[in-house]
Amino acid sequence: MHRFVRRIAMSFVLGTALAVLLVTSAGAAPGRSARVRGSVPPWAEAAALQAPADGSAVVGFHVYLGWRHGASVTALAKAVSDPSSARYGRYLSPARFRARFAPSTADVAAVVRWLKSQGFTIAGIPTNRLYVAATGTVAQAETAFRVQMNEYSVQGLTLRAPVAAVSVPASLAGVVTAVVGLDQGGELTHPLSSKAIAPPPAGFRNAQPWSPFWGQTIATTLPKAYGSAQPYAVRGYTPAQLRGAYGVAKAIKRGNDGSGVTVAVIDAYAAPTIVYDVDRYSNDNGIPAFTKGQFTQVWAPGLVAEPAQGDEQDWYGEETLDIEAVHSMAPGAHIVYVGALSSSDTDMDAALNWVVDHRAARIVSNSYGDAGEGVPADLIKAESAIFVQAAVEGIGLYFSSGDDGDEVANLGDRTVDWPTSSPWITDVGGTSLGVNARDDYVFETGWGTTRSVLTDNVWTPAPPGDYLYGSGGGTSKLLVEPWYQLGIVPKAISHYFSAIPGRAVPDVAMDGDPTTGMLVGETQTFSDGVSYDTYRVGGTSVSCPLFAGVMALADQRAGHAHGFANPALYTALRKGAYRDVVDPPSIMAAVRSDFANGENDTDGIVYSLRTFNQTGTLHTLPGYDDVTGLGSPDGEAFLNALSRFGPRHRH
Numbered sequence: 001m002h003r004f005v006r007r008i009a010m011s012f013v014l015g016t017a018l019a020v021l022l023v024t025s026a027g028a029a030p031g032r033s034a035r036v037r038g039s040v041p042p043w044a045e046a047a048a049l050q051a052p053a054d055g056s057a058v059v060g061f062h063v064y065l066g067w068r069h070g071a072s073v074t075a076l077a078k079a080v081s082d083p084s085s086a087r088y089g090r091y092l093s094p095a096r097f098r099a100r101f102a103p104s105t106a107d108v109a110a111v112v113r114w115l116k117s118q119g120f121t122i123a124g125i126p127t128n129r130l131y132v133a134a135t136g137t138v139a140q141a142e143t144a145f146r147v148q149m150n151e152y153s154v155q156g157l158t159l160r161a162p163v164a165a166v167s168v169p170a171s172l173a174g175v176v177t178a179v180v181g182l183d184q185g186g187e188l189t190h191p192l193s194s195k196a197i198a199p200p201p202a203g204f205r206n207a208q209p210w211s212p213f214w215g216q217t218i219a220t221t222l223p224k225a226y227g228s229a230q231p232y233a234v235r236g237y238t239p240a241q242l243r244g245a246y247g248v249a250k251a252i253k254r255g256n257d258g259s260g261v262t263v264a265v266i267d268a269y270a271a272p273t274i275v276y277d278v279d280r281y282s283n284d285n286g287i288p289a290f291t292k293g294q295f296t297q298v299w300a301p302g303l304v305a306e307p308a309q310g311d312e313q314d315w316y317g318e319e320t321l322d323i324e325a326v327h328s329m330a331p332g333a334h335i336v337y338v339g340a341l342s343s344s345d346t347d348m349d350a351a352l353n354w355v356v357d358h359r360a361a362r363i364v365s366n367s368y369g370d371a372g373e374g375v376p377a378d379l380i381k382a383e384s385a386i387f388v389q390a391a392v393e394g395i396g397l398y399f400s401s402g403d404d405g406d407e408v409a410n411l412g413d414r415t416v417d418w419p420t421s422s423p424w425i426t427d428v429g430g431t432s433l434g435v436n437a438r439d440d441y442v443f444e445t446g447w448g449t450t451r452s453v454l455t456d457n458v459w460t461p462a463p464p465g466d467y468l469y470g471s472g473g474g475t476s477k478l479l480v481e482p483w484y485q486l487g488i489v490p491k492a493i494s495h496y497f498s499a500i501p502g503r504a505v506p507d508v509a510m511d512g513d514p515t516t517g518m519l520v521g522e523t524q525t526f527s528d529g530v531s532y533d534t535y536r537v538g539g540t541s542v543s544c545p546l547f548a549g550v551m552a553l554a555d556q557r558a559g560h561a562h563g564f565a566n567p568a569l570y571t572a573l574r575k576g577a578y579r580d581v582v583d584p585p586s587i588m589a590a591v592r593s594d595f596a597n598g599e600n601d602t603d604g605i606v607y608s609l610r611t612f613n614q615t616g617t618l619h620t621l622p623g624y625d626d627v628t629g630l631g632s633p634d635g636e637a638f639l640n641a642l643s644r645f646g647p648r649h650r651h
Contacts, residue, residue, distance in 0.1 A: 032169070032170055033146060033167040033168065033169055033170055034167060034168055034169070034170050034172070034173035034176075035165040035166070035167050036165060036166050036167070036168060036176055036177070036178065036179055036378065037165050037377070037378075038165070038178065038376055038377030038378040038380075038381065039162055039165055039166045039178070039179050039182065039183075039376055039377075039378050040161065040162055040163070040164060040165060040183075040376065041161050041183045041185045041374070041375065041376045042374045042375075042376075043152060043154045043159070043161070043185060043374060044150070044152055044161035044162070044163060044183070045152070048152040048153050048154055049150055049151075049152055050150070050151045050152060050153050050158060051150070051151050052148070052149070052150055052151070053138045053149035053150055053151050053160045054138060055137060055138050055139035055142070056137055056138070056139065057137065057138045057160070058135060058136070058137060058138075059135065059136060059137065059138055059141055059160075059181070059182060060123065060133070060134070060135045060181055060303040060304065060344070060346055061133075061134060061135075061141070061179060061180060061181030061182050061346065062131040062132070062133050062134075062178075062179070062180045062181055062303075062346050062349070062350075062382065063111055063115065063131060063132045063134065063168075063176055063178075063179055064130060064131045064176070064177050064178040064179070064180065064378070064381070064382045064385065065103035065107055065108065065111065065129065065130065065131065065132075065175055065176065065177060066103065066130075066177035066178075066381075066385060067101040067102070067103070067130075067385060067388075067389075068100075068101050068102065068103060068104070069100070069101060072100075072101075073101050073388055073389075073392065074388060076092075076392050077388045077391035077392045077424070077564065078391075078483070080092075080391065080392060080394065080563065081391050081563055081564040081565075081566070081567050081568075082484075082567045083567060083568050083571055083645040084567075084571075088645070088647050089394070089560060089561075089563070089646070089647020090647060091392065091393050091394030091561070091563060092392050092393055093359070093393070094127075094128070094356075094357050094358060094359050094393060097128070097389060097392055097393060098127065098128050098129070098357075101389075101392075102128050102129045102130070103129045103130070103175070105129070107175045108125060108129050108132060110171065110172060110175060111132050111172060111175060111176065112125075112132055114168070114169055114172065115132060115134050115144075118136070118140060118143065118144035119136060119140050119144075120134040120135065120136040120140060120144070121134060121135050121136065122134055123135050123303035124301050124303065124350075126301070126350070126353055126354065126357055127357050127358075128353070128356075128357040128389065130353060130357075130385060130386070130389075131180075131353075131382070133301075133303045133346070133350070134303075135303055138160070141182055145162070145166035145167055145168070145179065145182070146166070146167040147162040147163065147164055147165070147166050147167065148162070148163045148164070149161070149162055149163070149182070150163055154185075159183065159184040159185055160182075160183060160184045161182070161183035161184070161185065162182055162183065166179050166182065177378075177381060177382075178378035178379070178381050178382045179378060180345060180346060180349070180376070180378055180379050180382045181344070181345065181346040183376060185345075185370075185375060185376070199313075199525055199530070200271075200272075200273060200313070200316065200522070200523045200524050200525045200530055201313035201314070201316050201317055201522075201524055201525065202313070202524065202525055202598070203524035203525055203526035203527070203531075203533065203598065203599045204524065204535050204598050204599060205533055205534075205535055205595065205598070205599050205600070206233075206235065206236065206535050206536050206593070206594070207593040207594055207595045207601065207605050208593060209232045209593055210232050210233055210234060210235040210536075210593065211231055211232045211233065211234050211235065212234070212235055213234065213241065213435055213436055213437050213439075214231065214234060214433075214434035214435055214436060214442055214443075214516070215231045215434070215436075215442075216231070216437065217231065217232045218230070218231050218232070219231070219232055219591040219607075222454065222591060222607060223454070223457060223458065223459055225452075225459060225463050225589055225609050225611075226463065226586075226587045226589060230589045230590055230591050230609065231590050231591070232590065232591050232592075232593065233515045233516070233536070233590045233591065233592045233593070233610070234435075234515075234516055234517075234536070235519065235536060236517055236518055236519030236520070236534065236535065236536030236537070237433070237435055237511065237516070237517070237518050237519060238285050238519050239285050239286070239287050239328035239329075239331075240285070240286065240439055241435045241439050242328060242329065242435075242511065242518065242546065243328070243329065243439070244435065244438070244439025244440060244441075245433060245435045245439065245440065245441040245442075245511075246329075246441070246510070246546075246550065246632065246633055246634075246635055247441070247633075247634060247635015247636055247637075247638075248329065248550065248553055248635050248636075248639070249439070250636075251553060251557075251635070251636065251639060252331065252553070255332075256553055256556055256557055256639070257330060257331050257332030257333070257553070257556075258329075258330025258331065258332045258333030258549065258552035258553055258555075258556055259332035259333070259556060260332075260556055261330065261332075261333045261334070261362065261363065261552040261555045261556050261561075262333065262334045262335075262336060262360070262361040262362060262363070263326050263330065263333050263334070263335050263336070263361055263362075263363045263364070263365065263548055263549070263552050264335075264336045264337075264338055264355045264360055264361035264363070264364045264365070265319065265322045265323055265326065265335060265336070265337050265338070265364075265365050265545065266300075266338050266340065266348070266351050266352055266355065266364060266365070266366050266368075267315050267318050267319045267322065267337070267339060267340070267367065267368070268311075268312075268315045268339065268340045268341075268342055268343035268347070268348065268368075269312040269315045269316070269319075269339055269340075269341075269342075269343075270297055270299070270319065270337065270339040271315075271316035271317075271319045271320055271522075272316075273522070273523035273532075274297070274319060274320060274323065274337070275290065275295065276523065276532070277320055277324075277521055277522050277523055277532065278290060278295070278320075278323055278324055278327060280521055280532055281324050281520070281521035281534075282327065282331075284521065284534075285328075285519075287327070287328065287331050288331050288332075290327075290335075293334075294334050294335070295323075295334075295335050295336075295337070296334070296335070296336045296337070297336075297337045297339065298336060298337065298338050298339070298354075298360070299338075299339055299341065300338050300339065300340055300341070300347075300350055300351035300354040300355075301341075301350055301354060302340055302341030302342060302346070302347035302350045302351070303341075303346060303347065303350070304341045304342045304344070304347060311343060315343065316522070317520075317522060317537075318367055318368075318541060319337060319339075320520060320521075320522045321367075321518070321520045321537050321541060321542060321545070322365055322367055322541070322544075322545040323335055323337060323545075324518075324520055324521065325518060325542055325545035325546045325548075325549060326365060326545045326546075326548055326549045326552070327549070328518075328546075328549065329546055329548075329549025329550055329552070329553070330548075330549040330550075330552035330553055332556075333549070333552040336355075336360050336361050338351050338354065338355055338360065339351070343368075345379060348368065349382065349383060349386065352364070352366070352383075352386055352397075353386050355395075356386055356389050356390045356393065356395055357389070359393055359394075359395065361395070362394060362395055362396065362555060362561040362563070363395075363396050363398065363548050363551050363552055363555065363561075364390070364395060364396065364397050364398065364548075365398050365544050365545040365548035366397065366398065366399045366400070366544065367399075367400045367539075367540070367541035367544050367545065368399075368400070369399060369400060369402060369417050369418065369419060369420055370417060370418045370419070371402070371404065371407065371410060371411060371417060372407055372411050372413075372415045372416075372417060372418070373415055373416060373417070373418045373421060373476065373477060373478050374415075375418050379418075380418065380419075380422075380478070383419055383422070384422060384424065387419070387422055387424035387425055388424055390424070390563075390564065391424055391563060391564035393563075394561045394563035394564075395561075395563060395564070396426060396551060396561070396562060396563055396564055396565045397424070397425045397426065397564070398425065398426045398428055398544050398547060398548050398551070399419060399420050399422075399425050399426070399427055399428065399544060400420070400428060400472075400539070400540035400541050400543060400544040401417070401420050401427045401428060401429040401430070401471055401472035401473055401505055401506040401509075401540045401543075402416075402417040402420060402471075402472025402540060403430075403469050403470070403471075403472065403512075403539045403540055403541075404469060404470070404472060405448055405467070405469065405470035405471065405472060405473070405615060405616050405618060406473070406474050406615075406616045406617045406618050407472070407474075408616055408617065409467045409616070414474060414617050415474065415477065416472065416473065416474045416475065416476050416503075416505050417472050420472060420505050420506070421476040421478065421479050421503050421505055422479065422503075423479055423480075423482035423503050423566075424564060425564075426507050426508065426547075426564075426565055426566055426569065427505040427506040427507045427508075427629070428506060428507070428508055428509065428510065428540060428543045428544040428547045429447070429471040429472065429473055429505070429506030429507075429508070429509035429512070429540060429543060429627060429628050429629055430447035430470070430471035430509060430510070430511070430512020430513060430538070430539065430540045430542075430543045431444040431445065431446060431447050431471070431509050431510060431511055431512060431513065431543075431581055431628055431632060432444065432445045432446070432447050432449075432511075432513035432515065432516050432588075432612045432613070433510075433511035433513070433516045434516065441579070443584065443588075444511075444579060444581045444628075444632055445581065445583070445584050445588060445612045445613040445620065446470075446471060446509075446581060446583075446613050446615050446618070446619075446620035446625070446627035446628055447470050447471040447509075447512050447513040447538075447612075447615075447627070448467075448469075448470030448471065448612070448613055448614040448615030448616065448618070448627065449467075449468045449469055449470055449513060449514075449515065449610050449611065449612065449614060450463075450464040450465045450466060450467050450468060450610070450611045450614040451465045451466055451468045451608050451609065451610055451611075452464070452465030452466075452608065452609045452611075453465075453606065453607070453608045453609075454606075454607040454608065454609070459609050463589065463609055463611055464587075464589075464611040464614055465609065465611065467614065467616065468610075469514075469539075470614070470615055470616070470618075470627075471506065471509065471512055471540060471543075471615070471618075471627055471628070472505070472506070472540065473504075473505055473506050473615075473618045473625075473626040473627050473628075473629075474496070474504070474505065474617075474618060474626050475493055475494060475496040475497055475502040475503070475504050475505075475626065476502040476503040476504075476505070477497050477498075477502065478502075479502065479503040480500060480501060480502060480503065481494050481501035481502060481503055481504070482503060482566070483567075484566050484567040484570045484571075485503070485504060485570065485624075488570055488573060488623075488624050488630075489501075489504045489624050490621070490623070490624065493624070493625075493626050504624070504626055505626070505629070506626075506627075506628065506629040507566055507569060507570075507629045507630060508547060508569060508578070508628075508629045508630050508631070508632065508633065509543060509581065509627070509628035509629055509631065509632050510542075510543040510546045510547050510550075510632050510633070511538075511542065511543060511546065512538055512539055512540045512541075512542055512543035513538050513612070514536065514537065514538030514539065515538070515590050515592055515610045515612075516538070516590075517536045517537050517538030517539075517542060518536070518537055518538070518542050518546070519534050519535075519536060519537075520534060520535060520536075520537045521533070521534045522534075522535075526599050527599065527600075547633070550633050550638070551565065553639060554638070554639050554642040554643070557639050557640075557642075557643045558642055558643040558645070558646065559643075559646075560646065560647055562642060562645070565642075568642055568645045569630065569642075570630065571645070572638070572641040572642055572645075573624075573630050575637070575640075575641035575644070576634070576637050576641070577630075577633065577634060577637050577638040577641035577642070578630050578631030578632060578633060578634055578638065579631050579632050579633075579634045580622060580623065580631045581620055581625070581627070581628040581631050581632060582620050582621065582622055582625075583613060583619075583620050584612070584613060587611065587612075587613075588611070588612040588613065589609055589610060589611040589612060590609075590610050590612075591607060591608070591609055591610070592607070592608050592609075592610055593605050593606075593607055594606045594607075594608070615627050
């Protein structure tokens with residue numbers, strides 16, 4: 001079982017160069033209106049057209065204004081994040097950032113006046129004035145933005161989108177940079193209500209046999225594979241096993257446990273049993289439960305404007321594993337959980353923007369994303385503005401790289417995901433991890449899994465079987481290679497699609513394979529009632545918060561926030577900070593046991609063979625590779641390498 005919660009989005013080829021948004025005069029009405037380029041999603045094609053959109057449907061959207069002195073913002077973000085710069089670590093406070101770069105109050109007022117004149121309701125304006133949130137009907141949006149809205153059939157879903165670039169008054173041509181939320185490509189929304197919180201999710205347990213550590217229990221009664229009986233999957237690695245394998249157990253024992261560092265976790269909704277679950281999990285696994293004030297849960301502002309889709313319960317599990325993963329690796333860190341009001345792009349962005357603009361944490365773990373880069377260009381520009389502000393303020397944003405490998409099996413084309421391909425975030429990939437009886441590191445391979453199911457005592461299809469899932473990675477078709485990857489990423493990767501080098505992902509990696517996954521504890525709804533139980537979980541949804549926890553240790557040891565850490569992470573490669581994840585010397589696999597009904601053996605047990613390191617067009621190679629990036633953090637070597645990067649002056 002693995003859970004990588006992603007906003008729904010579709011992938012299409014957008015070209016090989018950096019996506020650029022332009023605001024130009026609208027040809028139909030020179031001098032009266034201006035088009036905002038980039039508002040049409042790539043999947044809104046004539047062949048997929050179903051019908052005109054329902055004019056009475058409610059729509060919520062953000063009108064982005066962008067930063068003043070945009071080139072200066074980007075230059076400053078680079079300077080304060082680069083250890084070789086004299087300005088490294090000289091971060092701005094949110095107040096100073098707003099004073100220098102936020103849109104003017106006059107520009108915001110002009111956008112608000114126009115939106116109100118079109119009948120929209122203003123849902124909110126964040127303190128950094130980056131956007132104006134508004135709600136209205138589809139008919140109002142069509143009139144105001146001078147665009148037809150249609151419904152399209154896309155991968156089994158019916159999604160709304162504008163058919164052409166939206167328009168705004170010519171007076172706002174130099175003000176409005178993007179309009180996000182008119183299309184439904186990133187939405188699976190459900191309104192939050194304190195009076196109607198969904199019950200705990202359906203129960204799930206891992207079936208036995210399992211191995212308490214790698215290779216302890218061998219499937220001698222099942223057919224051999226690759227010439228020998230294979231080990232059973234692990235039960236799920238505990239905090240002690242993960243700390244031991246990644247070499248941070250001694251540091252934590254000595255007090256380098258993340259104390260004084262705040263980590264934010266962003267997901268949608270909020271699990272009603274989270275405090276009990278984390279405390280129970282901690283007590284059962286020998287780590288400190290939360291002390292008073294160590295955990296905070298916050299609702300971020302949002303503008304839920306779509307009918308409920310009922311996806312809270314999936315997010316409950318995501319929140320639980322994210323917080324337990326961070327707490328396992330950094331038990332002394334303060335954790336702030338920020339729940340978006342829904343899983344729509346607009347509400348998730350509102351949550352992230354709130355964290356950044358209030359500097360609610362210096363490390364932010366985000367286990368969500370869009371499948372592929374086929375998102376509207378205005379979404380890329382809007383979210384990039386948030387990412388750059390985070391860098392200027394010394395906030396590190398960490399995102400899961402995705403769970404569908406090169407996306408060929410999922411979307412039909414090789415592509416990376418968004419926002420993992422942004423050059424302003426740290427992208428965390430997944431590995432398959434072996435830990436022995438002494439909690440020592442045994443091996444890591446790239447996470448890429450194929451499956452064969454035991455049928456009539458035969459592994460079917462013949463091993464390695466069918467592709468199932470794996471660590472997201474590859475080369476961006478939209479975003480160029482950032483400065484910190486120059487000379488480190490092989491040209492075969494950066495130039496995979498074009499003579500113009502692209503951003504390569506991931507940056508780093510940690511355990512993410514569900515076959516070697518983490519043990520998580522959560523209150524669930526079983527057939528015999530609601531109760532707490534544990535299960536093994538994987539996905540880069542685990543890798544990302546594990547690495548965020550390690551970065552909390554690194555911040556504490558260094559005595560300062562690393563902020564946007566990629567420049568330091570790539571520089572640390574020369575200091576031996578990582579274990580280089582390469583192909584294993586021979587094929588590796590494990591047997592997984594699953595209850596057919598998910599919770600008990602009433603309906604029998606399904607056995608499957610999971611073969612490791614099956615990564616498609618991606619490859620684990622010496623040095624940087626597009627499955628595991630720089631590699632996985634090597635305990636003391638990693639913490640010491642990052643502690644050498646210190647700001648020359650801090651505010």
